[in-house]
Amino acid sequence: MWRSVARRSSQVRRLLSTSAPPAGPLATVPAPCIVQKRGNDILNDPWYNKDTAFPLTERDRLGLRGLLPPRVMSFEQQYERFINSYRSLEKNTRGEPDSIVALAKWRILNRLHDRNETLYFRVLIDNIKDLAPVIYTPTVGLVCENYSGLFRRPRGMYFTAKDKGEMMSMIYNWPQEKVDMIVVTDGSRILGLGDLGVQGIGIPIGKLDLYVAAAGINPQKVLPVIIDVGTNNEKLLEDNLYLGLRQPRLEGEEYMAVVDEFMEAVHARWPQAVVQFEDFQMKWAFETLERYRNRFCMFNDDVQGTAGVALAGLLGAVRAQGRPLHDFTSQKIVVAGAGSAGIGVLSMAKQEMSRMLAKTGEEGHNQFWVLDKNGLITKDRKDLDPAVANFARGHGPNEIPDLHEGASLVEVVRKVKPHVLLGLSGVGGIFNEEVLKAMKESDSPRPAIFAMSNPTTKAECTPEDVFKHVGENAIFASGSPFSNVSLGNGKTGYANQANNMYLFPGIGLGALLSGARHISDDMLQAGAECLASYITDDEIQKGILFPEVSSIRHITARVGAAVVRAAVAEDLAEGCRTVGPKELGSMSESQTVEYVARNMWYPIYSPLVNNK
Ligand SMILES: NC(=O)C1=CN([C@@H]2O[C@H](COP(=O)(O)OP(=O)(O)OC[C@H]3O[C@@H](n4cnc5c(N)ncnc54)[C@H](O)[C@@H]3O)[C@@H](O)[C@H]2O)C=CC1
Ligand SMILES: CC(=O)C(=O)O
Numbered sequence: 001m002w003r004s005v006a007r008r009s010s011q012v013r014r015l016l017s018t019s020a021p022p023a024g025p026l027a028t029v030p031a032p033c034i035v036q037k038r039g040n041d042i043l044n045d046p047w048y049n050k051d052t053a054f055p056l057t058e059r060d061r062l063g064l065r066g067l068l069p070p071r072v073m074s075f076e077q078q079y080e081r082f083i084n085s086y087r088s089l090e091k092n093t094r095g096e097p098d099s100i101v102a103l104a105k106w107r108i109l110n111r112l113h114d115r116n117e118t119l120y121f122r123v124l125i126d127n128i129k130d131l132a133p134v135i136y137t138p139t140v141g142l143v144c145e146n147y148s149g150l151f152r153r154p155r156g157m158y159f160t161a162k163d164k165g166e167m168m169s170m171i172y173n174w175p176q177e178k179v180d181m182i183v184v185t186d187g188s189r190i191l192g193l194g195d196l197g198v199q200g201i202g203i204p205i206g207k208l209d210l211y212v213a214a215a216g217i218n219p220q221k222v223l224p225v226i227i228d229v230g231t232n233n234e235k236l237l238e239d240n241l242y243l244g245l246r247q248p249r250l251e252g253e254e255y256m257a258v259v260d261e262f263m264e265a266v267h268a269r270w271p272q273a274v275v276q277f278e279d280f281q282m283k284w285a286f287e288t289l290e291r292y293r294n295r296f297c298m299f300n301d302d303v304q305g306t307a308g309v310a311l312a313g314l315l316g317a318v319r320a321q322g323r324p325l326h327d328f329t330s331q332k333i334v335v336a337g338a339g340s341a342g343i344g345v346l347s348m349a350k351q352e353m354s355r356m357l358a359k360t361g362e363e364g365h366n367q368f369w370v371l372d373k374n375g376l377i378t379k380d381r382k383d384l385d386p387a388v389a390n391f392a393r394g395h396g397p398n399e400i401p402d403l404h405e406g407a408s409l410v411e412v413v414r415k416v417k418p419h420v421l422l423g424l425s426g427v428g429g430i431f432n433e434e435v436l437k438a439m440k441e442s443d444s445p446r447p448a449i450f451a452m453s454n455p456t457t458k459a460e461c462t463p464e465d466v467f468k469h470v471g472e473n474a475i476f477a478s479g480s481p482f483s484n485v486s487l488g489n490g491k492t493g494y495a496n497q498a499n500n501m502y503l504f505p506g507i508g509l510g511a512l513l514s515g516a517r518h519i520s521d522d523m524l525q526a527g528a529e530c531l532a533s534y535i536t537d538d539e540i541q542k543g544i545l546f547p548e549v550s551s552i553r554h555i556t557a558r559v560g561a562a563v564v565r566a567a568v569a570e571d572l573a574e575g576c577r578t579v580g581p582k583e584l585g586s587m588s589e590s591q592t593v594e595y596v597a598r599n600m601w602y603p604i605y606s607p608l609v610n611n612k
């Protein structure tokens with residue numbers, strides 16, 4: 001399936017430079033928007049509110065005369081005013097502790113989000129590289145940890161264990177007629193921060209902000225959801241301010257019944273909506289994925305989105321060694337973390353190796369060494385989860401002698417000399433000096449270190465440590481953003497961001513615009529393939545594995561198109577709005593990209609017309 005990444009890279013570049021339209025506004029005069037409200041109700045609705053930018057005619061039409069200062073400002077003036085206050089906040093908080101600065105930035109953005117969505121999303125789209133770390137990882141982690149104290153207004157929907165039997169009617173409390181994209185968590189494994197109960201709602205909110213900014217999903221049609229089945233976090237249960245259910249988490253069938261009811265309710269009201277499962281603890285991540293993936297249009301971002309991004313990075317690491325892609329089948333990969341993300345990555349990488357080997361008829365070996373909190377996982381381990389057992393090391397002739405059950409990370413790295421060391425452990429700093437120095441002896445001329453755990457405090461190592469201890473040839477990627485490292489002599493050590501944000505917006509958008517009945521492995525594979533082919537050979541040689549975050553809207557348009565085409569190829573596409581499956585099937589690659597880009601929402605003020 002990977003055909004020639006080099007050939008596909010040039011195809012994608014051609015699309016970018018010629019036929020593909022920019023992923024932005026296509027019409028200069030926006031269509032009018034019918035609004036049922038008047039006066040203060042409009043000013044208090046962040047979707048319609050334009051603050052001081054209401055023109056005089058609209059102020060008359062909508063009963064706003066006298067409710068605003070007389071000066072009419074343009075959108076550009078409002079934008080500049082906000083950016084100036086954001087920059088002054090940065091200046092005024094210089095030298096303050098990082099967490100104070102991060103929360104101050106989040107607050108000013110959140111206030112704008114609550115007041116004026118159009119301006120908020122334009123600011124976000126134009127400044128995504130600077131602002132993604134505020135609305136997403138790492139700051140979103142801090143926001144979740146402090147959610148109950150920071151709470152001012154609700155956002156999204158809160159379903160709880162106490163709502164059993166009510167969800168089918170509750171779902172109609174959501175004020176918007178149409179919902180396209182839902183991100184849901186049960187708060188049980190928020191980033192690498194553990195069980196945060198109801199406070200985990202910050203994650204669906206952050207992910208959906210990215211859906212709007214990167215995939216152009218209309219913000220009126222997104223729905224962040226928390227399913228609160230209690231928490232096992234003692235600190236939260238004892239906290240007087242805690243806003244969630246003060247009870248231990250439901251388990252077993254009781255738990256499943258709540259999630260089932262939620263899924264049925266969503267499907268009854270919005271059968272076309274795509275549902276993204278996010279930050280569920282491993283057992284529920286796998287169980288819900290198996291249970292729902294053929295019944296609903298859903299996916300698990302931590303298992304499937306992460307796997308695609310990691311696979312794109314792993315293939316980039318092969319290219320960086322100057323090796324043909326087929327050499328992926330002989331790469332030795334050590335993974336620290338056998339949870340939902342680690343096992344997701346291993347499964348997709350194994351599938352990819354099998355596909356490559358099937359083409360040449362060669363026989364493959366287990367190329368993976370997986371560790372969890374108890375060290376190396378072997379077949380001697382008791383009570384292994386079946387998903388993990390697939391990757392346990394055995395005792396055959398291809399095994400490295402002396403690598404015993406529970407061996408430490410440094411021991412494994414020393415003996416295996418892996419091409420890639422990948423962390424999805426949720427434990428900060430475990431790729432310490434000893435481990436990184438052992439990676440210097442890697443069998444790869446470009447040892448790759450992926451410290452993918454979030455937020456920043458949980459990253460397995462920093463890029464500084466990697467370039468210092470492994471050497472300048474190393475390749476580094478992390479889940480949360482780090483700055484590039486100056487290596488002296490004008491050289492740069494690139495700090496790539498290997499985060500599922502490069503894929504999930506395109507997976508959701510592609511599923512939506514194809515009207516896919518469900519999300520298949522081939523659709524996910526196509527998205528990952530598209531991401532991998534985005535980077536040129538020159539970039540790869542420099543150690544750049546992932547595109548700049550600032551180009552995320554372009555990337556998402558292409559990933560989305562790849563997902564649409566895969567859905568069509570598998571006959572899963574039922575079409576979207578006026579575009580039927582036949583029409584989707586007759587589109588060329590560039591026409592599909594155009595179709596996707598054309599359907600991306602872009603924030604501009606629409607003329608408002610009142611019909612009351
Ligand atoms: N960069 C990205 O796009 C993504 C990053 N992640 C991050 O990955 C981390 C793990 O997520 P999940 O797999 O869902 O969590 P999980 O809780 O399901 O799994 C964590 C795994 O790490 C293992 N572990 C703990 N301490 C360890 C140690 N010292 N050495 C080796 N393994 C150890 C645990 O035994 C467990 O197998 C989180 O920090 C999360 O933020 C998750 C999804 C996407
Ligand atoms: C990025 C992400 O999905 C996580 O850390 O869980």
Ligand SMILES: [Mg+2]
Pocket residue numbers: 191278279301302
């Ligand atoms: Mg996640």
